[in-house]
Amino acid sequence: xxxxxxxxxxxxxxALIVFLISVGVILLYQxxxxxxxxxxxxxxxxxxxxxxxxLKASLEAHEEERNRIARDMHDELGAVLSIARMQVIQIERQxxxxxxxxxxxxxxxxxESALSSMxxxxxxxxxxxxxxxxxxxALESVVEKINCSCELSIDLIVSEDFPRTSRVTELAIYRVxxxxxxxxxxxxxxxxxxxxxxxxxxxxxxxxxxxxxGLPKEFAPGLGLRNIEARINSVNGKIHIDGEQGKGFxxxxxxxx
Amino acid sequence: MSExxxxxxxxxxxxxxxVFGYGIKMFKYSPDELKPFFYxxxxxxxIEFGSKILWFLKLNNLPFLHLYVLLGFxxxxxxxxxxxxxxxxxxxxxxxxxxxxxxxxxNSTFIQPIxxxxxxxxxxxxxxxxxxxxxxxxxxxxxxxxxxxxKLARSMNWINSGLFIYYSSSLLIYYLNSFLFPDQSFRVxxxxxxxQTWVLHGFFLLVMNFCFYLGLRFMPRQQ
Numbered sequence: 001x002x003x004x005x006x007x008x009x010x011x012x013x014x015a016l017i018v019f020l021i022s023v024g025v026i027l028l029y030q031x032x033x034x035x036x037x038x039x040x041x042x043x044x045x046x047x048x049x050x051x052x053x054x055l056k057a058s059l060e061a062h063e064e065e066r067n068r069i070a071r072d073m074h075d076e077l078g079a080v081l082s083i084a085r086m087q088v089i090q091i092e093r094q095x096x097x098x099x100x101x102x103x104x105x106x107x108x109x110x111x112e113s114a115l116s117s118m119x120x121x122x123x124x125x126x127x128x129x130x131x132x133x134x135x136x137x138a139l140e141s142v143v144e145k146i147n148c149s150c151e152l153s154i155d156l157i158v159s160e161d162f163p164r165t166s167r168v169t170e171l172a173i174y175r176v177x178x179x180x181x182x183x184x185x186x187x188x189x190x191x192x193x194x195x196x197x198x199x200x201x202x203x204x205x206x207x208x209x210x211x212x213x214g215l216p217k218e219f220a221p222g223l224g225l226r227n228i229e230a231r232i233n234s235v236n237g238k239i240h241i242d243g244e245q246g247k248g249f250x251x252x253x254x255x256x257x
Numbered sequence: 258m259s260e261x262x263x264x265x266x267x268x269x270x271x272x273x274x275x276v277f278g279y280g281i282k283m284f285k286y287s288p289d290e291l292k293p294f295f296y297x298x299x300x301x302x303x304i305e306f307g308s309k310i311l312w313f314l315k316l317n318n319l320p321f322l323h324l325y326v327l328l329g330f331x332x333x334x335x336x337x338x339x340x341x342x343x344x345x346x347x348x349x350x351x352x353x354x355x356x357x358x359x360x361x362x363x364n365s366t367f368i369q370p371i372x373x374x375x376x377x378x379x380x381x382x383x384x385x386x387x388x389x390x391x392x393x394x395x396x397x398x399x400x401x402x403x404x405x406x407x408k409l410a411r412s413m414n415w416i417n418s419g420l421f422i423y424y425s426s427s428l429l430i431y432y433l434n435s436f437l438f439p440d441q442s443f444r445v446x447x448x449x450x451x452x453q454t455w456v457l458h459g460f461f462l463l464v465m466n467f468c469f470y471l472g473l474r475f476m477p478r479q480q
Contacts, residue, residue, distance in 0.1 A: 013432070014432060017380070017384060017428070017432065020384055021384055021387050021388055021391070024384075024385075024388035024392075025388050025391045025392050025395070028345060028349065028388065028389075028392045029392060029395055029396075031345060031346060031349060032341075032344050032345055032392070032395075032396055035343075035344055035345065035346065036344065036399065036401060039343070039401070040401075
């Protein structure tokens, strides 16, 4: 006797096949989404790394160029100005004409002023103290000059165990500190500034605070702050800035040693 | 054997053999990603030719089908592995291939011997191919994949469509044959029923091979 087709014999196997296909497609698609997400993440990390490397290379080139200009100014322009000054002194000794002596004295003073300006510029471009004694000494020298001008009082506090680190890191932190001081001088209308250097968990920590006008309510970072961020990123550091209007500005920077 | 029956049986083979010929012509230009697909076309052509000769000689050609199902899925799984490379882990497609191979060997040895129709293996192959083709359609909707496979996308879509159309319809045809009439087999079907089934199957074969032709026509040519 022929068996009557029923649900079990007819539709169940078909439903099972459709179910198998659906489950297979869904599981494989989930796997695909997971792989896609992983790829995107890897790509973003790679892009970030690449950007960081580009930034680092650009900043290094920038510093190299500053160094070269400072060296050339010192060695070439400085030498030419010194020779000119010496020649003026020699002529001054040889002549008895009082008018000429007065003129030569003025030329000598102009040459000395040019030499002094050149020295100041080369120091700004590449502070000699930075390479020889590190960023703390270089900053101490800057702070001393600013404190003498009575425009702003800066307290530079450095922890006792503060070490010297790589030239790239020191240069980056020095430039960042200089940019922050510069911003305070130009925009903050501050009276006092505190700069604290410390070391924690193999990270250099720089805490910067002033008592100026703080950040405006709708604050958009300008070129200076973007440069600071770029420099900190180039040494894999982190920066956090804040400052309510009227309550001063502060920056917290952490850079791996 | 009526003349109409003879013509129909030869006509069913023509699209496969035509694509086989076109495949030989295009093989030298084929990109590496499509190589497994070309091997699948060559296998289809050779099996079709061999089985038709046996059919003319009135010999059982079903052992060819057993071989075709096994090797065909091997090449198709490699093809999908190439297409989905970087998006689906290779081991998943390999797992499908190993499971299918194990099942086909067991089926041909113990359940449906090589002289009988291997409907279970054909249904399993269809299930796996339908899963892979559906997944490929879904994956191809993503921009990332489109960008990566931009040169192959058109060709890939035609090939994938052909495979999907043929294997999903085969699934239905073979399923109905195996489960709707559980007390019958191909050997005891009437000649007329056998003929109509193969004509229907031949139609889907024609559609698939037409899609294959378009896929090969639009493939990026590698010099």
